[in-house]
Amino acid sequence: MRRRRLEPDARREQILSVAIRLFGSKPYADVSTTDVARDAGVARGLVNHYFGTKKDLYLEVVRVMLTVPEVALEQLPEGELPERADSIVSWFLDVVSRHSTSWLAATGAGGMAGDADVNAVIAEAVDVAAAGVLRAVGMGEDPSPALRGMTRSYVGLAIWTAQEWLQRGVLTREQVHVLLSTALVAMVEQAFPQAV
Amino acid sequence: MRRRRLEPDARREQILSVAIRLFGSKPYADVSTTDVARDAGVARGLVNHYFGTKKDLYLEVVRVMLTVPEVALEQLPEGELPERADSIVSWFLDVVSRHSTSWLAATGAGGMAGDADVNAVIAEAVDVAAAGVLRAVGMGEDPSPALRGMTRSYVGLAIWTAQEWLQRGVLTREQVHVLLSTALVAMVEQAFPQAV
């Protein structure tokens, strides 16, 4: 039997990439650690050695899937609210359409929603997105819990709308953009003031 | 061993109620058919006999959890859009707060989101809710696919907002009401026209 011995970091990275591919295409229960090990050309025990339990591996996968480049989010236009809203919506749609499959699989929690740890990882990513939205609309300074909650709700709207666009294909990007922009403006002007 | 022999309907109902309780309090993977059988005072094989596979049982549970009395939805006020929006939002918040735990567990898909069959059941419930919203705002006559998609997105917003309210507790019912009403009015007036 020919074994190949790799640096721990390299092996871990290789197994993780295989896991990302599998968990991105099938729900959690339909991916066995045996599948991951086989596709990685490795004994199943090695997967546990590097990642602990199967759920731990899945958590790593979701973390990677939801990690998003927030560089372009730095330079936001200084215009009025509608322009700012357009800008943040465009950024969101760009990100989501680029990583569509993996991103949608992760936010849909491909078969592990409801689990406390998985929820925590998703919630953290949603928090990051919500913080970006709040900064974009000029309310990013020390937001109250209620305000952050409302913004997370808006991110939920964005996720669902993206699904209608990218998975169901019943909406055009233009329609999605209009919907998310108008909703954001309306919420900022009328609902958010109630949550200062 | 004392066996008790019940009518198939009665036994099925009893097992289902136990399953609803368990799946409502723990994620899918944390509930074994052995748990259901034990709590029902029954052999594990009987669960499979009545419901087939474990996932089939779960589908039944989700179906029941998402079945909602849509009686009060029949008599909707005839006023202007803001009043109609207030009305449908109130109806939604009443329903959701009444069945909060089970309803949230189901929409969160307690550990099986991403699975095709489970998604189908949830999607159907969302469709029903979306149809109610469309009727409430006076656009229920033969809506286009795009319009129905936008309305499903709005239902997604409502679900996420309800979670911030009932699970996280960072929003009051008043705040939720304002948020959902203003978002609905804005979407109907500005986004929906793009999807006739």
Next chain:
DNA sequence: CAGCTTATTGACACATCGCCAATAGTGTTC
């Protein structure tokens, strides 16, 4: 009470998972 229908059981076969002692690459030293 005997007999029949069928609700219910118990066990078998199979899959998956976490764990750990044993194995064998790979670089180091003499």
Next chain:
DNA sequence: GAACACTATTGGCGATGTGTCAATAAGCTG
């Protein structure tokens, strides 16, 4: 180049969960 040490990697054991099915017995009927 051979012996060695370090550790990445393997393979198998035990436990748990699931679906299936022939065997069993509960309860009605004559």
